Amino acid sequence: MSSTELDEMIKALSHPVRRDILNWLKQPELYFSDQEHPLSFGVCAGLIDQKTGLSQSTVSAHLATLQRAGFISRKKVGQWNFFARNEEIIKQFLSRLNEQL
């Protein structure tokens, strides 16, 4: 992970809503039990929109930021987009931070 990538990751975490989203995605069955599609796909954007209480476009931008940073992945199924944590990247990020900080 380059220094530029690390920077992008930390910046992605520097907004409480984005950290909330990452946390919700940690236990989808707890926070998104009402999803009609299997949670194994991930959580679809609309439900995340609802949970934040922010507008659809704002949340879409937050999700894009998290994805660019590598923290989440997107899986498109039909007209829905499902998001899930990228645990491997998150682990790498944490160990990098533990060394470097």
Added chain:
Amino acid sequence: MSSTELDEMIKALSHPVRRDILNWLKQPELYFSDQEHPLSFGVCAGLIDQKTGLSQSTVSAHLATLQRAGFISRKKVGQWNFFARNEEIIKQFLSRLNEQL
């Protein structure tokens, strides 16, 4: 550490120069060997100014940000201000992030 404090800490880290400063302070004898005062006091602001290449006022603001976040402490001796890492807080921050992320 409250959620507001955590937020302030992550924001403090979300600027590369502030992360650089934290890193330099990890090994003062390596990066600030030319300091005339004992490094046990910490590193004085002027030397950090030089090392960043940014203006005095800009670096002063960065140092204030790091201090508000709790990452560094300030020790005033005569007309100089010496800064040092607050290892305990940094450790707490990392373990909090490891849990929460």
Added chain:
DNA sequence: ATTATATATTGCTATATCGCGATTTAACGA
């Protein structure tokens, strides 16, 4: 084809952050 749904993208305003030079404050020395 048309309509409906899900979500990304665009255009905009408001606010926050960064960086600088200038000024102020504080401590020291002559």
Added chain:
DNA sequence: TCGTTAAATCGCGATATAGCAATATATAAT
């Protein structure tokens, strides 16, 4: 007291970020 040095604070312009409504795009259903 006066000048010097160190560093914080102020005022400013430039850029980045966040939020929204409106629009565009893509898929699905009728």
